[in-house]
Amino acid sequence: MKYFITLLVLVSFISCNDDDSSTINLNQTDADIIRYLDSNNLNAQKTTSGVYYIIDEEGTGDKPNTDSYVTLKYEGYLLDGTQFESTNDEEVSLDLLYTIPGFSEGLTYFNEGSKGTILIPPSLAFGDSGASDIIPGGAVLIFNIEIASVINAQNEDDILEYLLENDLEAERTDSGLYYIVETLGDGNSITENSAVTIKYTGTLTNGTIFDQSSDSGSYFYLQNTIPGFSEGISLFKEGGKGTLIIPPSLAYGENGSYDGTIPRNAIVIFEFEIL
Numbered sequence: 001m002k003y004f005i006t007l008l009v010l011v012s013f014i015s016c017n018d019d020d021s022s023t024i025n026l027n028q029t030d031a032d033i034i035r036y037l038d039s040n041n042l043n044a045q046k047t048t049s050g051v052y053y054i055i056d057e058e059g060t061g062d063k064p065n066t067d068s069y070v071t072l073k074y075e076g077y078l079l080d081g082t083q084f085e086s087t088n089d090e091e092v093s094l095d096l097l098y099t100i101p102g103f104s105e106g107l108t109y110f111n112e113g114s115k116g117t118i119l120i121p122p123s124l125a126f127g128d129s130g131a132s133d134i135i136p137g138g139a140v141l142i143f144n145i146e147i148a149s150v151i152n153a154q155n156e157d158d159i160l161e162y163l164l165e166n167d168l169e170a171e172r173t174d175s176g177l178y179y180i181v182e183t184l185g186d187g188n189s190i191t192e193n194s195a196v197t198i199k200y201t202g203t204l205t206n207g208t209i210f211d212q213s214s215d216s217g218s219y220f221y222l223q224n225t226i227p228g229f230s231e232g233i234s235l236f237k238e239g240g241k242g243t244l245i246i247p248p249s250l251a252y253g254e255n256g257s258y259d260g261t262i263p264r265n266a267i268v269i270f271e272f273e274i275l
Helices: 005-016 030-039 101-107 156-165 227-233
Strands: 052-057 069-078 083-086 092-095 115-120 141-151 178-183 195-203 209-212 218-221 241-246 268-274
Antiparallel strands (some): 069 092, 069 141, 195 268
C-alpha cells in the first residue's frame, strides 16, 4: 500500500478538505498543458473531459474500465519536472474506483501491456486544494504508466476463455460452477455442511495467489465458505483432489473480498486436496 498515497488515500483527503486551500496554487489550465506538449514536442490525444494521453507502446490485452483493478508501474510528475510519486519500477495493484478521476479515465485508453503518458488537469486531479505539501493546488499532473494486467468484471465467457487458453476440460454444474476432477477420492462422502481439512491454493485468472493453506491444510465448516466452494468440495470424497473454477455470483460477487485481495466480480480458482 505504500505507493497508493496520492492516488488512493488523498482522494478522500481532497473530498473532505475542499475549504482548506493549499498555501500554493499554481492555477494551471489547459493552456499550460498545451505549452508543455509543444515545448517537449509531444503529440497527445485529448478527451472530452480534458485529459490528455500519449500511447508510446500499444498492448494487445483488455482495456480497463473506470472501476477495474489494474496492476501497473507509474511515475508522477508536475509540469516543472518535480516527481511527487513513483512505484520505483515495481508493479502495484490499484482499484480504479478509488483513484482520482483523471487517472482512472486516462487508463481506459490503454490496453493491457501498453506504455504511455497521461496529463491530468487540476479539476480531475486534486483541484485548488492540492494534496497537502505533496502536490500544490491547481496543479496539472503527469503520469508515465506501464500496464501489466487488467481485471475487469468477469462472467462465464471468461471461464470458458480461461479453460481454452490453459487447455483444460471441466465439468459444469447447474449453478454455473466448473470443476476438474484429478482424483475423486475414496473416503467419506462430503456434504455442503461437512467439516473438512483441505490443502488449497486460491488464485485469480491472471495467476495472482490470494490465499493458500499450509501443507497440513486448513480446517473449516463448508457452510461458512463461499457457495461455489462448498458446492464444489461436496462433489468429491475424502482424499479427492481437483480444481474449482467459481463464477463471481458463487464467490465474492459485486463487492469482492473485504480486504481487497479479490476484486469485484472476479472469478476465483481453487486447486485443492481433501485431507
